[in-house]
Amino acid sequence: MKVDFINSSYRRYYAAHKDQILKALDKCFSKGDFVLREDVDKFEKNLADFCGAKYAVGVNSGTDALKISYKALGIKPGDEVIVPSHTFLAPIEEIVHLGAKPILIDVGEDALMNVDLLEGLITEKTVGIVPVHLSGKVCDMPRIMAIAKKHNLWVVEDACQALGAYLGKKQAGTFAATGCFSFISPKTLGGAGDAGGIITNDRKVYEKLLLLRNHWNITQNALLGHQPKAPKIMDWGYNSRLDNIQAAILNIKIKYYPAMLRRRRAIGMKYEKGLKDLPIELPTQQPQQIFQEYIIKVPDIWKFKKFMQSKNVELLIRDTTPNHKLPGLGLEQFDLPVTERIAKELVRLPIYPELTDAEVDYVIACVREFFAPAKKAKK
Ligand SMILES: Cc1ncc(COP(=O)(O)O)c(C=O)c1O
Structure with a gap:
């Protein structure tokens, strides 16, 4: 017998859902629906509903979900952000790319952020905390949120490995200002390549995320019916849109x-x-x-x-x-x-x-x- 690590998963899933996938692709091509079209809108609704969050924004990767969340919450060069070293590198990397300084925290035996160490790392430069819900397990969010509140810090949940995990009555990603997800193929909800999403319950943050993922441009977001208030001043955004084809594929998978x-x-x-x-x-x-x-x-x-x-x-x-x-x-x-x-x-x-x-x-x-x-x- 041969058991591979992941590739059989892709092949077998495709064999089982080929008709639906090809139909969805055909619809995108026939209608010319490639950039911020109705499948993205539908996926954002599906993701928000699944998580029990008010809003969701599709982006092109879990890495960008983190970057755009940090930006939306106001990270600046020189700021300090507390994040575990024991994680996929992305949440640390994006802090560095934005000119801020990652302050690395140790984990416990469960491989999650050791919250006992958290307050000891907070300085006057600290602005945020990034708990990573590794391997489908949720960090001690009630304690992390209480510490963040006490010190007036934002929290971004890296829930890239934890879509659908609960702690008590709440799902991973719904405790903090934003929850970030990756839909890269090997993830539990994996698309055909790179994809990501962000959830939030905060309308203002949501509107910023929409602008940031699309060059601070409301025109294309408006195609989806999300009309964030026209910004009075511009800011620098990114091209981090979730491809419509990816969204169409994820809309099928999320049902299962x-x-x-x-x-x-x-x-x-x-x-x-x-x-x-x-x-x-x-x-x-x-x-x-x-x-x-x-x-x-x-x-x-x-x-x-x-x-x-x-x-x-x-x-x-x-x-x-x-x-x-x-x-x-x-x-x-x-x-x-x-x-x-x-x-x-x-x-x-x-x-x-x-x-x-x-x-x-x-x-x-x-x-x-x-x-x-x-x-x-x-x-
Ligand atoms: C914990 C964690 N954070 C961030 C990421 C980055 O996601 P992506 O590969 O979609 O950029 C991943 C996944 O690869 C991850 O496992």
Whole structure:
């Protein structure tokens, strides 16, 4: 048996929904609907409804969702923003691109921002906090929001890995000024390439996001029926529109999204049950998380990867050097013991809704063979 990390997901999803996808593409081409047309409008409504937010804005990536959120909230050169190092680099990168300074915070054993350390990092230059809801788990938002309120800071949620995860009655992305999502293909709601979105409950922020994603230009936003008040003064915006074709494709997938999340959860539970007695550390879980990834901690990741490769199981290992230790980024001064330790131990097992039970069982059997070699995996 062969189990790849993600590509079968794309192929199988396409095979199952080909007619709808081709019909949607045909509609875009036939009508000439490519830039800020009705599918974008529809997707923004779908995204806002799904999250229980008032407004959503489609943008071209999760990275731009972060950048545009920072801009809308008024980030300036020299400002300090607190963000974990243990994350995909984008939320840090965009702080730097805007001339501000990322202040890196360590994570706890659950790989989420260690909120106990937060107040100690706030200075007179701090303007914002960026919690990252990594691997489908939500940071301690009630505490983060309380600290932000006390110190008059904005908060942008990086929920790129957590669309549909809840903490209590609220969804990831709905606690702060904005919630940012990525719809790049490997994400739980993945499009055909790059795509992103922002949600907010604040009308003024929403209007700024609309302007920022489209060169501070209201004309094309007006095509969608969103007519932000004509700005009295101009500002510098970006080209960060969500392509209409992407939106059309995402509008199909979002219908199946709750079922896809349930299937991911079932696979996560299967891994949990099948691996729990082995000498590896399984991911900590939150009851209402989503399963964007299933990351285990193993002592010798490269030996393990090689063994799994010999069994035709593809794993993903990345970030073995924590972001703040990457040469050339100028972040080496941060000392983040948990981040530095766990970066070397993390391995991602395949988890996508299209995996069959037999494939998941095979992955489990192979992992068991490596760690408990007495029982051999069936081919
Ligand atoms: C936590 C996190 N933040 C930001 C991003 C950036 O999203 P994108 O790749 O769509 O720019 C990603 C995803 O790749 C991510 O996982």
